[in-house]
Amino acid sequence: MNSSRREFIRQLSVACGSIMFVPACSGYDSVWRFFSEAEAKTVIAFAEQIIPRDKDAGASDANVINFIDKQLTGPYTRFQEMYKKGIPAIESSASNILQKAFYELEFGVQTEFMIKMEKGELPEEFWKEVNQRDFFRLMLDHTMQGFYGSPRHGGNKNYVSYKMMKLDYPHVIGQNRYESKCAQNSPSRPPQGEEKELTNAPV
Amino acid sequence: MKNKHVNAIVVGAGAGGGIVAKELAVAGLSVVLFERGGWATYDDHDDDELISQRTTVLGNAFGPDDIRHRRVVANSDGSTRIVLPSEGSYSNNAACVGSGTVSYGAMAWRFMEKDFKMKSTYGHVEGSTLEDWPIDYFDLEPFYEKAEWEIGVSGDHNANPFMAPRKKPYPMPAFTYNREGQLLHDTSKKLGLHPFSIPMLRNSVRNNGRPACYRMRSCVGFACPVNAKCGIHNTVIPIAIKSGNCELRTHCQVAEIMLDEKGRATGVKYFDENNKGQIQTADIVVVAAAAVETARLLLNSKSKLFPNGAGNNNDWVGRNLQGHAYTGAVGLMDYEVYDDVGPGACMAISDFNHDNEGIIGGGALCNEFTAMPYLFSKMRPLGAKNWGLEHKEYQRTMFKRMIRLHGPFQEIPSFEARVTADPEVKDFWGIPVARLSGKRHPYDRTGCEFMSQKAEEILKEAGAAKTWQSIGGGPGISGGQHQAGTARMGNDPKTSVTNKFGQVHEIDNLFVADGSLNVTNGGFNPALTIMALGFYVGDNIVKNWNGTKFK
Numbered sequence: 204m205n206s207s208r209r210e211f212i213r214q215l216s217v218a219c220g221s222i223m224f225v226p227a228c229s230g231y232d233s234v235w236r237f238f239s240e241a242e243a244k245t246v247i248a249f250a251e252q253i254i255p256r257d258k259d260a261g262a263s264d265a266n267v268i269n270f271i272d273k274q275l276t277g278p279y280t281r282f283q284e285m286y287k288k289g290i291p292a293i294e295s296s297a298s299n300i301l302q303k304a305f306y307e308l309e310f311g312v313q314t315e316f317m318i319k320m321e322k323g324e325l326p327e328e329f330w331k332e333v334n335q336r337d338f339f340r341l342m343l344d345h346t347m348q349g350f351y352g353s354p355r356h357g358g359n360k361n362y363v364s365y366k367m368m369k370l371d372y373p374h375v376i377g378q379n380r381y382e383s384k385c386a387q388n389s390p391s392r393p394p395q396g397e398e399k400e401l402t403n404a405p406v
Numbered sequence: 407m408k409n410k411h412v413n414a415i416v417v418g419a420g421a422g423g424g425i426v427a428k429e430l431a432v433a434g435l436s437v438v439l440f441e442r443g444g445w446a447t448y449d450d451h452d453d454d455e456l457i458s459q460r461t462t463v464l465g466n467a468f469g470p471d472d473i474r475h476r477r478v479v480a481n482s483d484g485s486t487r488i489v490l491p492s493e494g495s496y497s498n499n500a501a502c503v504g505s506g507t508v509s510y511g512a513m514a515w516r517f518m519e520k521d522f523k524m525k526s527t528y529g530h531v532e533g534s535t536l537e538d539w540p541i542d543y544f545d546l547e548p549f550y551e552k553a554e555w556e557i558g559v560s561g562d563h564n565a566n567p568f569m570a571p572r573k574k575p576y577p578m579p580a581f582t583y584n585r586e587g588q589l590l591h592d593t594s595k596k597l598g599l600h601p602f603s604i605p606m607l608r609n610s611v612r613n614n615g616r617p618a619c620y621r622m623r624s625c626v627g628f629a630c631p632v633n634a635k636c637g638i639h640n641t642v643i644p645i646a647i648k649s650g651n652c653e654l655r656t657h658c659q660v661a662e663i664m665l666d667e668k669g670r671a672t673g674v675k676y677f678d679e680n681n682k683g684q685i686q687t688a689d690i691v692v693v694a695a696a697a698v699e700t701a702r703l704l705l706n707s708k709s710k711l712f713p714n715g716a717g718n719n720n721d722w723v724g725r726n727l728q729g730h731a732y733t734g735a736v737g738l739m740d741y742e743v744y745d746d747v748g749p750g751a752c753m754a755i756s757d758f759n760h761d762n763e764g765i766i767g768g769g770a771l772c773n774e775f776t777a778m779p780y781l782f783s784k785m786r787p788l789g790a791k792n793w794g795l796e797h798k799e800y801q802r803t804m805f806k807r808m809i810r811l812h813g814p815f816q817e818i819p820s821f822e823a824r825v826t827a828d829p830e831v832k833d834f835w836g837i838p839v840a841r842l843s844g845k846r847h848p849y850d851r852t853g854c855e856f857m858s859q860k861a862e863e864i865l866k867e868a869g870a871a872k873t874w875q876s877i878g879g880g881p882g883i884s885g886g887q888h889q890a891g892t893a894r895m896g897n898d899p900k901t902s903v904t905n906k907f908g909q910v911h912e913i914d915n916l917f918v919a920d921g922s923l924n925v926t927n928g929g930f931n932p933a934l935t936i937m938a939l940g941f942y943v944g945d946n947i948v949k950n951w952n953g954t955k956f957k
Binding site: 253254255274278346348352353355364365367374 | 463464623746780784
């Protein structure tokens, strides 16, 4: 998200009030509907660990954060509390054990951290309000949904996961549209969000 | 304004109810057909995996909604929990015109002769209410034929040597195999088994004014974008409406069947699309709301003569809730076996359905419907890491190498697996919700182990480099889209809910016409059998209609 767009959204939210962004929890200081800027950084880093960019797109490229943020103010309202308790638990675990914010850790260190979290091996003192394994599974599942689900829900931007799995889309058998330049301008399925071409940068 | 009295009320516009409504309307009876949902179209949710009939994480594409509907599930320790329709343990069936037939996989199975005679074939099973049906296959055969021709089935009537005798071929030619299906066909043949193209309620050629299937990968769980799937919504319901005798009332929640002091049904109380309480009177009432909701409606319909619910004086309403224990095996090939020819499932064998030493019942084995990308992220061999680069590599390389063989094992009914009306929890309209309790019979697991073993042997023979079993029939309550058994038909009123015509014992003008009637649920997807039962129940009502009332 570049700063001019952020500024635009901020002005918009001031102008229209918080109904633009359903809950008041994130306030005016965040571009997100539900998350604060800091919480979003944690979720983005977590999701990128679940589906890292390699020769194909990763969770950040697919805008998984946008999917999770959007659903938490819709069908996933019931999971809001889990996130509100779980994200601080990740951050307090990271800052106490590793003296850094989780999202600022090196990729490999984050991975080690998450392996521990998945097994429930992070110190329990930071996880009194939410079970670390449950929260891990929840975020894992939501990341998968955001990456592999239909782009209409805010993730899977530009159908990156279908491209990765070599699934033709739009579904005309034998017509893989991803590599074709003309398909980029196909009127049947306008690209979602920003149109920036994804670069297949190595990790 | 008071609703005009009609001859018949049908509750539920699904596989059973839609057909009964059409049969009665065409025979000249005035009919009101109630449906709690509305018309579903492809455009509502297109091929959106996260709101489909197979992945309901963001809601049910075909209803019901999470706002107004609830059920209670009793845990094994006696505690209870409230579940929403989008949660798996709700045991949902689609709530829309056509119900599950809008989005189903559309397999068109006839049950086998022995499926109607489970007890006399296999004897008493300890802890089970296994029983024979009061009718046999040949009673239902003409109605299977009607279902196949009026709804529309593609298949080769000679291909499955284990199929029960039949008089007529299918109206449309069989579907060709996809690459996986062809491989499994060839392998099964080599093993001495009898593979065939699955009969499908789907147009293989232009039929009935609708086009042929163009083999989308996103078929099961979705409405068809070209209307090639044959369901209740695009066959019998338009005919019923066209007859001028059937009014389809959508978005109506039926709350109660009204019973008079003589013990006859006089109509229903319902909430209309504006949630306003209404009364509709009729000469006869047919309940076809699927096993869970049919039982709930009967149980919520109390009167002086039926203090425990309509037809429930012997405590059999809601009992014997069954579905299917899905079981099979998964394999990974060294090469891509997926060719993107939908809907995936196309080949079956029925060799493990009956007549297998030591096994009660059995089931068909089929290659599976195409996995969608999100659900595929959960399909892993035991111990595989399900996130990180390893996850990605698996998604990328194995999606097109996966080969699967699965099937619905015929469940052994259990008296304690049941639907009751919850004493406390109510839905949006204040109607007591269904409570699901009990568990499957332990034999289901034994049978599933047998089936999975067989499936894995075939995958190995097909050349799969790695295989594993996915064994169904665990504890917990069955039901789901194949839900059945809760208003069992039988000759003895003490051990059944309806007689052999689906007429509720002791209430002459109240009928059931859906899978609730199934004494046992066969080793097959039950849609065609429910359709046949719809024609069968409807036929009997029409034959005994004397112009003003049921004899």
